[in-house]
Amino acid sequence: MGCRFSSNKILLLIGFGWYFMNYGLPSSLVADNPTDPITGNPDTYIPNGDYSAQIGQFGYSCNPPGVPLGYASVEQQLWIPDVPGQDVEIKFKYIIYSEDRAIGPPLDPNDYDRLEVYVMSTSGSELVFSDANKGTNFGCSVWSRVPGPNNIRNGKTTGWAEATIDMSDYEGESILLSFRNYNRTDGFYNTVSFIDDVELNFIP
Numbered sequence: 001m002g003c004r005f006s007s008n009k010i011l012l013l014i015g016f017g018w019y020f021m022n023y024g025l026p027s028s029l030v031a032d033n034p035t036d037p038i039t040g041n042p043d044t045y046i047p048n049g050d051y052s053a054q055i056g057q058f059g060y061s062c063n064p065p066g067v068p069l070g071y072a073s074v075e076q077q078l079w080i081p082d083v084p085g086q087d088v089e090i091k092f093k094y095i096i097y098s099e100d101r102a103i104g105p106p107l108d109p110n111d112y113d114r115l116e117v118y119v120m121s122t123s124g125s126e127l128v129f130s131d132a133n134k135g136t137n138f139g140c141s142v143w144s145r146v147p148g149p150n151n152i153r154n155g156k157t158t159g160w161a162e163a164t165i166d167m168s169d170y171e172g173e174s175i176l177l178s179f180r181n182y183n184r185t186d187g188f189y190n191t192v193s194f195i196d197d198v199e200l201n202f203i204p
Helices: none
Strands: 003-005 009-012 019-023 027-029 052-055 070-080 087-098 114-121 124-131 144-146 161-166 173-183 191-203
Touching (some): 019 027, 114 191, 124 161, 173 191
Antiparallel strands (some): 003 009, 052 191, 087 144, 087 161, 087 191, 114 173
């Protein structure tokens, strides 16, 4: 496991000990600032730091079967310590670009694209986090950004969104942490996610 230690956290550096998996969509380390499909300019927030992961891919034709169905993932096997008197959490930063949206009439999660985080343990697989474009704009070449003006996260409309996952239920266990970018249902709308600054934190 590629790590950087400090007094109360472990930084899980993307690219060290992580597996980049293709289940219909590719995943990779970010080599250059990707082009923001909304502005046409480089998104200079990506990468922020030494390493970040791109899960999914731009450039697919928005015409069935142009956008592959399935998911891309970046994942790592972790031991979650059981530290007396402390809780454990995972924090990470993310950005989503999507032509799809996750609002409207009640929808099954399998009907739209989104970023999902899974924890797999001896107890099975658990979805512990998800996010998606929840703005009103969607369609071929109609991209929305998370965070963005129509997808405010923690008061932010640019940069990175941040999330925290409580890992208390997994203390003392070996787990597989999996970040997944899903394209679902049809070959129309594409979604690409970015992950950075994954931390395992210990909370007194």
